[in-house]
Amino acid sequence: MWEYTDKVQEHFLNPRNVGEVDDANGTGDVGSLACGDALKLTIKVDANDIITDAKFKTFGCASAIASSSALTEMIKGMPVSEAEKITNEDIADFLGGLPKEKMHCSVMGREALEAAIADYRGLVLPMAEGEIVCECFGVTDIEVRRAIQESNLRSVEEITNFTKAGGGCGKCEEKLRAILEETVSVAREIKIAEAAPKRMTALQKIKKIEEVLEREVRPGLRKDGGDIELIDVDGDFVTVSLRGACKSCHKSQTTIKEYVEAKLRELVLDTLIVEEANS
Amino acid sequence: MSQKNEEIVYLDNNATTRVAPEVVEAMMPYLTQFYGNPSSMYNFGGQVGEALKVARKQVADLIGADPEEITFTSCGTESDSTAILSALQSFPDKRHIITTRVEHPAVKNLCDTVDTLTGHKHRITRLKVDEEGMINLEDYKAALTEDTAIVSVMWANNETGVIFPIEEMASMAKERGILFHTDAVQAVGKVPINLKDLDVDFLSLSGHKLHAPKGVGVLYVKRGTAYTPFLAGGHQEHGRRGGTENVASIVGLGRACELAAAKMEEENTRVKALRDKLEKGLLDTIPNSMLNGHKTERLPNTANISFEYVEGEAILLHMNRYRICASSGSACTSGSLEPSHVLRAMGVPFTAAHGSIRFSLSVYNTEEEVDFVLEKMPEIIESLRKMSPFWKGD
Numbered sequence: 001m002w003e004y005t006d007k008v009q010e011h012f013l014n015p016r017n018v019g020e021v022d023d024a025n026g027t028g029d030v031g032s033l034a035c036g037d038a039l040k041l042t043i044k045v046d047a048n049d050i051i052t053d054a055k056f057k058t059f060g061c062a063s064a065i066a067s068s069s070a071l072t073e074m075i076k077g078m079p080v081s082e083a084e085k086i087t088n089e090d091i092a093d094f095l096g097g098l099p100k101e102k103m104h105c106s107v108m109g110r111e112a113l114e115a116a117i118a119d120y121r122g123l124v125l126p127m128a129e130g131e132i133v134c135e136c137f138g139v140t141d142i143e144v145r146r147a148i149q150e151s152n153l154r155s156v157e158e159i160t161n162f163t164k165a166g167g168g169c170g171k172c173e174e175k176l177r178a179i180l181e182e183t184v185s186v187a188r189e190i191k192i193a194e195a196a197p198k199r200m201t202a203l204q205k206i207k208k209i210e211e212v213l214e215r216e217v218r219p220g221l222r223k224d225g226g227d228i229e230l231i232d233v234d235g236d237f238v239t240v241s242l243r244g245a246c247k248s249c250h251k252s253q254t255t256i257k258e259y260v261e262a263k264l265r266e267l268v269l270d271t272l273i274v275e276e277a278n279s
Numbered sequence: 280m281s282q283k284n285e286e287i288v289y290l291d292n293n294a295t296t297r298v299a300p301e302v303v304e305a306m307m308p309y310l311t312q313f314y315g316n317p318s319s320m321y322n323f324g325g326q327v328g329e330a331l332k333v334a335r336k337q338v339a340d341l342i343g344a345d346p347e348e349i350t351f352t353s354c355g356t357e358s359d360s361t362a363i364l365s366a367l368q369s370f371p372d373k374r375h376i377i378t379t380r381v382e383h384p385a386v387k388n389l390c391d392t393v394d395t396l397t398g399h400k401h402r403i404t405r406l407k408v409d410e411e412g413m414i415n416l417e418d419y420k421a422a423l424t425e426d427t428a429i430v431s432v433m434w435a436n437n438e439t440g441v442i443f444p445i446e447e448m449a450s451m452a453k454e455r456g457i458l459f460h461t462d463a464v465q466a467v468g469k470v471p472i473n474l475k476d477l478d479v480d481f482l483s484l485s486g487h488k489l490h491a492p493k494g495v496g497v498l499y500v501k502r503g504t505a506y507t508p509f510l511a512g513g514h515q516e517h518g519r520r521g522g523t524e525n526v527a528s529i530v531g532l533g534r535a536c537e538l539a540a541a542k543m544e545e546e547n548t549r550v551k552a553l554r555d556k557l558e559k560g561l562l563d564t565i566p567n568s569m570l571n572g573h574k575t576e577r578l579p580n581t582a583n584i585s586f587e588y589v590e591g592e593a594i595l596l597h598m599n600r601y602r603i604c605a606s607s608g609s610a611c612t613s614g615s616l617e618p619s620h621v622l623r624a625m626g627v628p629f630t631a632a633h634g635s636i637r638f639s640l641s642v643y644n645t646e647e648e649v650d651f652v653l654e655k656m657p658e659i660i661e662s663l664r665k666m667s668p669f670w671k672g673d
Contacts, residue, residue, distance in 0.1 A: 018666050033669055034629040036610040040668040057668035061592035167616030
């Protein structure tokens with residue numbers, strides 16, 4: 001029997017906000033029947049970017065249902081800009097913790113929230129783009145990397161607990177180990193870079209920005225038939241140019257600020273300002 | 280504690296069973312005044328040795344064996360390991376094992392790791408089952424080779440209750456001089472077994488599945504069968520299993536076997552009728568529900584039912600609110616991230632496998648309990664389906 005906190009049990013037995021928001025303007029659908037859990041999150045965001053309503057439908061175990069219920073409680077009344085900062089750890093903490101084997105339930109909550117926000121903004125998540133590492137549960141390398149970074153994972157077993165990757169036939173274990181080693185060493189480099197940001201030369205900075213654009217940003221944009229090009233880096237000012245479908249997209253400004261800039265600030269330097277080149 | 284337990288509706292008897300009051304009564308003297316070592320020379324030990332003799336006879340009688348063919352072990356898993364590893368040691372040149380895809384982990388995982396354990400490479404044939412969980416005897420026949428050291432096939436499946444044609448399978452192995460082991464942990468006490476008439480060389484049984492305590496099992500070894508002990512040590516159990524005997528539990532197991540023989544008919548009439556009522560009631564009142572496993576070739580106490588579009592652990596925890604105990608083959612309850620290997624081997628679709636519940640009854644269940652479950656289950660399933668993104672209404 002799983003050791004569930006009273007709060008998990010309470011949310012499981014009396015789930016809040018079950019159903020679908022009638023006039024939802026953001027939907028996040030994650031998981032599948034085959035995987036054993038799935039969550040459909042619908043949100044209503046008003047003109048001031050406040051989440052006024054959120055409902056869920058979940059197929060899954062007690063902790064999946066409790067995580068979904070907790071998530072809707074957490075985000076109702078919250079500005080989107082706040083909600084998007086919610087991590088799976090926040091969801092687990094809200095419930096007073098989850099058994100480690102069940103952390104993937106909170107990850108599913110965070111993924112559904114991200115998907116719903118992206119849907120509201122008309123964006124495509126980069127998650128779906130990565131390469132499938134675990135075929136049993138359809139987990140991509142991007143998802144695995146992210147879980148490693150966000151939750152500070154240090155073993156393949158932990159990766160399985162958080163993402164389910166490797167929990168089926170186990171054939172991807174070596175791949176997961178490789179991703180783990182690579183991600184941990186990259187994180188170490190980044191940490192070193194962060195510790196001495198001033199010492200980053202202009203050339204190093206440009207190289208790093210190129211790397212992040214290639215690895216984290218392009219895959220998502222390309223899925224929509226778009227692309228991005230780095231034009232110039234002058235001090236903290238990064239000039240980029242959107243290509244293809246992105247160029248004519250009315251949400252291009254949002255893409256640049258909330259996606260490209262956020263990524264570069266997170267992974268390169270937190271003072272960077274990204275601007276679109278005048279074409 | 281004991282008072283509270285009275286309210287429990289315990290339908291998980293394939294997991295473990297209540298220790299029969301008569302069994303506790305039989306055991307008590309051996310936990311209190313008769314604490315001698317059965318191997319000692321004085322009367323105080325010798326009388327304990329006598330109690331073991333009685334128990335050995337009681338167990339032998341239930342399965343149609345001779346007392347000297349009975350070796351007491353610590354559990355079903357130990358019996359399984361002993362039988363299979365003994366056969367491999369007896370025939371060191373043979374490197375093939377036949378088993379099924381639906382074995383209990385005690386056999387399944389042993390076969391998975393047998394190469395590491397023995398230091399030899401083995402070929403393992405895992406017989407497939409059809410959608411009713413039944414084996415194809417033609418497949419089995421084709422798998423038997425000169426290189427086969429042992430066949431290990433369960434008598435009845437713990438998850439579905441499906442009964443394999445052990446009599447026929449054992450004869451087919453015997454004809455080719457191949458040892459045959461059956462894990463009969465779920466079958467003993469529920470269906471009649473007469474080993475005198477069978478070509479079974481090894482049979483495992485477990486005390487706690489038939490109202491004896493946990494921590495005691497039996498390995499039956501047919502007279503004349505090559506045998507190598509798993510636990511080397513003292514001369515206990517005629518040198519077949521070292522270690523001082525778990526006297527009280529063995530005495531309890533003996534009594535439990537006696538009771539099982541006396542209640543065999545009840546198990547196959549009253550308990551079966553209760554199981555059938557439960558099964559039919561659930562399938563009739565809950566849409567998108569289905570039985571997993573063969574309709575007739577099945578233990579009289581087991582019903583494994585899938586409720587589509589809902590997940591097993593969630594169902595169990597709702598049942599837990601009403602103190603109804605059962606099991607599930609869902610991923611979240613299997614201890615892994617995938618649903619039960621038995622249901623997957625049967626090709627049960629994911630829509631159903633994750634929502635499978637196993638109800639397993641015993642002679643202690645009543646009609647009132649079955650009615651209570653039939654009253655509660657529809658609302659539990661309905662409430663979870665309302666929450667499920669896959670449920671589109673009846």
